[in-house]
Amino acid sequence: MIPIVKQLLKYQNRHDLLNSTILEKFSLQQRITPICAFTDIDDTFIRRSQNPNNHARYQKATKNIISLLKRNAIPVIAVTARDLSGVVEGQSPATDNLPAFDVIASSVGTEIWIHTKENNYVKDSIYESKIAKKSNFSRNDIYHILQQAIGELQEKIPGIYLEFQPRDKEYNTLAYKYNVNPKLSSLTTEDAPQDLKISLEFHGTYLQVCYIKRYLKERLTGSNFEKVKIVISSGLTFSPKKTQFSIDILAASKGNAVSYLKKLLQCKAIAAGDSGNDIDMLLNASDASIIVGGCKIELVEEMEKYSLKKIDNNFSLLEDSNSITNRIIYQENDVHKGPESFLKGFLPLLHYFN
Numbered sequence: 092m093i094p095i096v097k098q099l100l101k102y103q104n105r106h107d108l109l110n111s112t113i114l115e116k117f118s119l120q121q122r123i124t125p126i127c128a129f130t131d132i133d134d135t136f137i138r139r140s141q142n143p144n145n146h147a148r149y150q151k152a153t154k155n156i157i158s159l160l161k162r163n164a165i166p167v168i169a170v171t172a173r174d175l176s177g178v179v180e181g182q183s184p185a186t187d188n189l190p191a192f193d194v195i196a197s198s199v200g201t202e203i204w205i206h207t208k209e210n211n212y213v214k215d216s217i218y219e220s221k222i223a224k225k226s227n228f229s230r231n232d233i234y235h236i237l238q239q240a241i242g243e244l245q246e247k248i249p250g251i252y253l254e255f256q257p258r259d260k261e262y263n264t265l266a267y268k269y270n271v272n273p274k275l276s277s278l279t280t281e282d283a284p285q286d287l288k289i290s291l292e293f294h295g296t297y298l299q300v301c302y303i304k305r306y307l308k309e310r311l312t313g314s315n316f317e318k319v320k321i322v323i324s325s326g327l328t329f330s331p332k333k334t335q336f337s338i339d340i341l342a343a344s345k346g347n348a349v350s351y352l353k354k355l356l357q358c359k360a361i362a363a364g365d366s367g368n369d370i371d372m373l374l375n376a377s378d379a380s381i382i383v384g385g386c387k388i389e390l391v392e393e394m395e396k397y398s399l400k401k402i403d404n405n406f407s408l409l410e411d412s413n414s415i416t417n418r419i420i421y422q423e424n425d426v427h428k429g430p431e432s433f434l435k436g437f438l439p440l441l442h443y444f445n
């Protein structure tokens with residue numbers, strides 16, 4: 092039986108998939124096990140620079156990635172901390188000119204949206220209920236624990252900046268709790284809090300944020316939320332001792348979203364990323380990974396826990412504590428960053444799987 096007929100039979104109960112752009116691309120690939128690109132967006136698939144020359148170089152690299160993937164009928168799945176509207180906003184030529192991703196795993200992997208042939212995104216509600224149940228995520232209870240823990244940490248480390256991110260702040264939570272459309276009535280400018288994700292922002296050092304993560308983990312575990320994930324990703328650096336960190340408290344991670352999609356689509360995954368929220372996608376869920384140049388400290392630190400068996404200049408096999416895995420890692424080792432590294436790593440990996 093030709094691969095696509097097999098695929099269609101498999102999805103006869105999934106109308107969202109039967110009408111998706113991803114299956115269209117699979118049919119063009121004509122592989123028994125099709126290949127998908129899973130990519131983080133910011134600082135991986137696109138990168139900004141204050142320097143106009145560098146900015147233009149990154150834009151060109153992104154454009155080249157899009158045409159490389161299109162030429163090879165490789166579906167591209169965005170796996171991002173942005174929410175769906177943040178990705179859709181980025182698709183405008185006036186913003187980031189992002190492509191129509193075939194699937195969007197948004198909000199750090201807590202939501203999955205499938206792109207239809209009519210250019211809509213349909214939520215995969217099976218995934219949502221699965222992760223909610225598995226993680227035992229209860230937004231109100233977790234929110235309360237976090238509120239207390241933030242207060243305790245502010246006392247322990249005087250002067251630290253540790254707050255809920257705007258959409259998770261109490262005023263916004265209350266605005267949405269008691270009003271149908273608080274944005275319309277000018278009660279808030281923020282979007283609604285999300286059911287399976289609560290995010291904090293911290294300014295300080297990497298060591299401090301690691302301490303905060305351990306502290307929050309302990310508090311959540313003590314209240315039977317041991318399956319809830321805490322993920323750290325760094326953002327802007329203000330000074331040597333002050334970096335902006337996102338601390339995401341989640342029902343599922345990017346790695347969970349990738350594993351689910353790999354199983355659902357029965358495909359091989361080549362993943363690319365640059366920061367802490369990409370770690371489990373890159374090191375546990377994918378078949379091959381690209382760690383782009385300019386990647387963040389938390390990913391560099393994590394990589395140091397593994398040994399790598401070198402195959403070629405930039406390519407290695409990942410070795411965990413017991414054995415060499417068959418996961419290939421491309422690590423940038425020169426000046427190329429973000430989308431430029433993606434471009435350098437992707438084609439050899441595609442050939443490898445062919």
Ligand SMILES: [Mg+2]
Binds near residue numbers: 131132133135365366
């Ligand atoms: Mg990123």
